[in-house]
Amino acid sequence: MLVDSELLASLDDGLANLSLSVSLTQKQNLVRFVQLIDKWNKAYNLTSVRDPKEMLVKHILDSIVVAPLLQGSRFIDVGTGPGLPGIPLAIMRPDCEFVLLDSLGKRVRFIKQVAHELALPNVQAVQCRVEEFQQGIPFDAVLSRAFASIKDMLHWCQHLVDSEGVFLALKGQFPGEEMDDIPANFAVSEVVKLDVPGLDAQRHLVKIRKI
Numbered sequence: 001m002l003v004d005s006e007l008l009a010s011l012d013d014g015l016a017n018l019s020l021s022v023s024l025t026q027k028q029n030l031v032r033f034v035q036l037i038d039k040w041n042k043a044y045n046l047t048s049v050r051d052p053k054e055m056l057v058k059h060i061l062d063s064i065v066v067a068p069l070l071q072g073s074r075f076i077d078v079g080t081g082p083g084l085p086g087i088p089l090a091i092m093r094p095d096c097e098f099v100l101l102d103s104l105g106k107r108v109r110f111i112k113q114v115a116h117e118l119a120l121p122n123v124q125a126v127q128c129r130v131e132e133f134q135q136g137i138p139f140d141a142v143l144s145r146a147f148a149s150i151k152d153m154l155h156w157c158q159h160l161v162d163s164e165g166v167f168l169a170l171k172g173q174f175p176g177e178e179m180d181d182i183p184a185n186f187a188v189s190e191v192v193k194l195d196v197p198g199l200d201a202q203r204h205l206v207k208i209r210k211i
Helices: 006-013 024-044 052-064 086-090 103-119 150-160 176-180
Strands: 075-079 097-102 122-128 141-145 165-169 185-192 203-210
Touching: 006 024, 006 052, 024 052, 024 086, 024 103, 052 086, 075 086, 075 150, 086 097, 086 103, 086 122, 086 150, 097 185, 103 122, 122 165, 141 150, 150 176
Parallel strands: 075 097, 075 141, 097 122, 141 165
Antiparallel strands: 165 203, 185 203
8 A cells, every 4th residue: 555645744743743763664554554544434434533634643643642651562452443542552562462352343354454454463353342352361451542431441341451450541631530430449550641743632541550
């Protein structure tokens, strides 16, 4: 797939405001991912965002801003939708494994096609409800973006990590009310305010651990 040079230039503009080291190959793959979403969106309705330049901000930069905060090597992205934030993070962190979980077959088919076309051996797409998903080895972290409330995420995903694992909830505005509902056997270890270039909205990452 040819890389859209205009989108690549727009991505460069956004990355100029992030202190991330991104190779040309990674940039090209991030743009190709946007092009694939745009292509498949017409039939699969993967995202309500229709403008590829808007996707660069709302899907790509909004995802990769988390890359420096990932600790460990095995991650699961629950309710990943079209592969967000899992695909952009897998492109940014080829040293890590990412399981992308969604209950809708069309989304999982799309993610598998993306992983094939972009040659991402560190991505595994799984169609399953999160509460039914079982894998022997615990994950280092559970990623959740626009998936559920923090309370529900912890309830449905607690079996995916051991006492060393963390839950990373990507939120918009500071989720004060949601944090008040966190069960007693979990604790917030950190809340990071994220600055996404070109996005006129708040973003926060809430880190939670089992007690």
